[in-house]
Amino acid sequence: MNWKEQSLTKIPELTRLMESSEETLNPCTRDFYNSRTRRIQLDDRIVYFFRYDGAEEGEEVISWRELKHLRDSKQWNVIRHPMVLNFVNEKLLSQAYFYVAHIISYLIFLLLLSSYIFGKNNGQDILATLFLVVFGFCLIVKCAVKLQAGKISKWFIIAYSFNVITYIATFLFIWTPLLFSYDDYNSDLKHFITWLLPIIAIISAWINFLYILRKSPYGIYILMLSRILYSFSQIAIIWIPTLLAFAFAFHLVMRNSGQKPWESEEMFSKNSTVSQKLLMILQAITKTSAMMIGEVDADNVLERKEWIPNLLLLAFEISTVILLMNLMISLAVGDVNELRHSAQEKLLDIKVNFAIESLQLSESCDCISTYVNLLHRKETNNILVIYNDGTSFTTWMNVKFGDTSNFDEQNTSKMEHNEGMANRDSNRIPLESVKVNYENGKIDKNIGDNEHQFNEGKTLKLLHNIYHLQFPSRDRRMRLLKRGIVGRAIQITLDGAIIQLIESIESGIEPFEGTINGRSSTEIGEDPESYGRKFARWLIGLDWSNLLQL
Structure with missing residues (x-):
């Protein structure tokens, strides 16, 4: 089965875009994007040239279908290609003002809910209801577009359900007082409901607002918060039993001290209910948790002038305040440092998903394309x-690549050139002592296993993969030059080291040869972008300096 048949099965639109083209490369591979990308390396900048034009006029070779296919198949090495990243970035910048409107509207909605602490009037109720109607309509449209596009993920179902709960709780919080005012039955239950609903509405709206901000420049801090919360959930198996043990221990030794919340006369009285007893236990647990973060409040224990309370307090300070809390802090710091290295990858996943959803929504509104530039x-x-x-x-x-009439001939000549270079280099340079550990896209820590000799038969198979090179220790060492997008170049000397080589996202991109606006000059000029465009790039654009070094 060739690639066209595979594409027809997985992504039906790919074949339609390329059916009248002379190209035979899969539109979801690095080779395809390399064939449509050129670059110029200058002293102070890198210039990339892309060809997005498809077989039909007005259509491009990349759409949300290709992006969704690459994301679902986790081909992030292809998504990080400059041509794909530029496509995603341009769609994000086009949606920047819509994103700003989303942030501002939800912030106003959150402040409107918070304003209920000063009082409640009909104007607030009507305005909040209008927000709920608009948000609910957008939620229904988003769900319909996702269902029409195909399979939905479990995370979308969770996020969608959370939004529905938020809007339902807010609607009930606004209108249940009016509904309950018609009669006086079950007044305690009605008071509890009207007291609980605003708490749920405000907290869930705040969580939704943080979720919206993930695509902003401050999204990395929201990711850190969620990562620390995940780490806490893992260590909670230690924290919760420790908290319960010391809470009950302090409750036993301090129950006759007359100090709140340790005093338990209500708990052991004959008239106390189950809810009162549970509340006393909860207060003891809450007091102990406050003591764990440093608010020990030792005066209440010292006033007892007894051995056991003092020894228990010392054991509590050592095991929880010093050991357990510092363990949790060190885990949080380690998670933050680890996330700083992988933050751009996670943010890229979020922004690619946003670009896919935006393109899906735009395509579903194609009926109004005559009036609006979708x-x-x-x-x-x-x-x-x-x-x-x-x-x-x-x-x-208007960019024209040199010799772009037939990409098949270019790819064939390129492979012949690589094979010739491999044969020439393998014959000239003695590489018998250089060992290679080959992997197909996965990092293997066992360098000594599955080693192959680096020769002409293995050279072409190592393209577009991860591999390890082991150099022997000799008198003449190897020197490498580390050059990044930002900063100066650093020279590294290797002596008998084992290094891991990962093919960069720029690998395989040929130098630019062609015309720009009908001229052979490669001068691009100065930055033509407006301040609004720069603001959009700061707000939601991709960080090129980090993505090109992933």
Whole structure:
């Protein structure tokens, strides 16, 4: 089965886009994007040129279907290709003002809910209800588009259910007091409901607001918060039994001290109910948890002037305040440091998903494309300029690659050239002592297993994969030059080291040869972007300086 048949099974639109083209590369591979990408390396910047034009006029070779296929199959090495990243980034920048409107509207909604602490009037109720109607309508449209696009994930179901609960709780919080005012039955239950609903509504709305901010420049801190919460859930198996043990121990030794919440006369009285007893236990647990974070309040224990309470307090301070709490802090610090290295990868996943949803929604509204320039109809800028200081801009020009009439001939000649270079290098350089551990996209820590000699028969098989090189220790050592997008180059000397080589996202991109706007000059000019465009790039754009070094 060739790639067209596979694409027809998994992504039906791919074959339609390429059926009249002379290309035979799979549109979801690095080879395809390399064939449509060129670059120019200058002293202060890198310039990328892309060809997004498809077989039909007005259509591009990348759509939400390709992005969804790459994301679902976890082909992040392909998604990190500059051509795909530029496509995603352009769609994100086009949606920046919509994203700003979403943030502002939800912030106003959150402040409106918080304003109920000062009083409640009809104007607040009507305005909050209007927000709920708009948010609910958008939620229904989003669900319909996702169902129409295909399979939905479990995380979407969880997030969708949480939004539904938030809006239902808010609606009931607004209108149940009016409903309960018609009669006086079950007044205690009604008071409890009207007291609990605003708490649920405000806290869930705050969580939703943080979820919206994940795509902003402050999204990394929200990811840190969720990562620390996940780590706490893992260590809770130690924290909860420790908390319960000391809470009950302090309750036993302090129950006749006359100090709250340790005093338990109500708990052991004959008229006390089960809820009162549970409340006393909960207060003891709450007091102990406050003591665990440093609020020990030792005066109440010292006033007892007894041995056991003092020894228990010392054991509590050592085991919880010093050991357990410092363990939790060290885990949180370690998680934050680890997340700093992988944050861009997680943010890329979030933003790719947002771009897919935006394109799906835009395509579902294609009936109004005559009146509105929809997102999926906008032409993607085909020139990307990245400076060494991390700043970037994009523009569109009429770019023609040299010898672009037949990509098959280019790919064949490229493979023949690589094979010739491999044969030439393997004959000239003695590489018998260089051992290679080959892996197909997975990192293997067992360097000594499955080793192969690096020769002409293995050279071409190592393309687009991860592999380890082991160099022998000799008099003449190997020198490497580490060059990044930002900062100066660093020279590294290796002596008998084992290094892991991962093919970079720029590998396989040929230098630019062609014309720009009908001229052979490669001069792009200065940054043409407006301040609004720069704001959009800061708010929701991709961080090129980090993504190109993933």
